[in-house]
Amino acid sequence: MPRPSSSFKKRQKERNRLEKQREKAEKRAQRRREKQERGVSSLDDAIDFEASIYDFIPPEDRPQPEPAPEEKPN
Numbered sequence: 001m002p003r004p005s006s007s008f009k010k011r012q013k014e015r016n017r018l019e020k021q022r023e024k025a026e027k028r029a030q031r032r033r034e035k036q037e038r039g040v041s042s043l044d045d046a047i048d049f050e051a052s053i054y055d056f057i058p059p060e061d062r063p064q065p066e067p068a069p070e071e072k073p074n
Contacts, residue, residue: 054062
């Protein structure tokens with residue numbers, strides 16, 4: 001049979017674990033509420049979803065377009 005102090009320690013440990021879980025859940029809920037109040041995040045505003053790959057390459061390193069082949073009249 002376990003000593004009484006060990007079961008008391010187990011109960012304390014379990015109580016502390018539950019308390020920590022509850023605090024984390026409260027923090028998550030608070031962050032969720034704050035995010036909803038802010039609306040769209042600033043990161044979403046900063047992203048240009050219409051950008052092409054060439055927008056990220058410095059102009060001096062961009063490949064030059066090939067000249068269009070000249071058509072010869074018949």
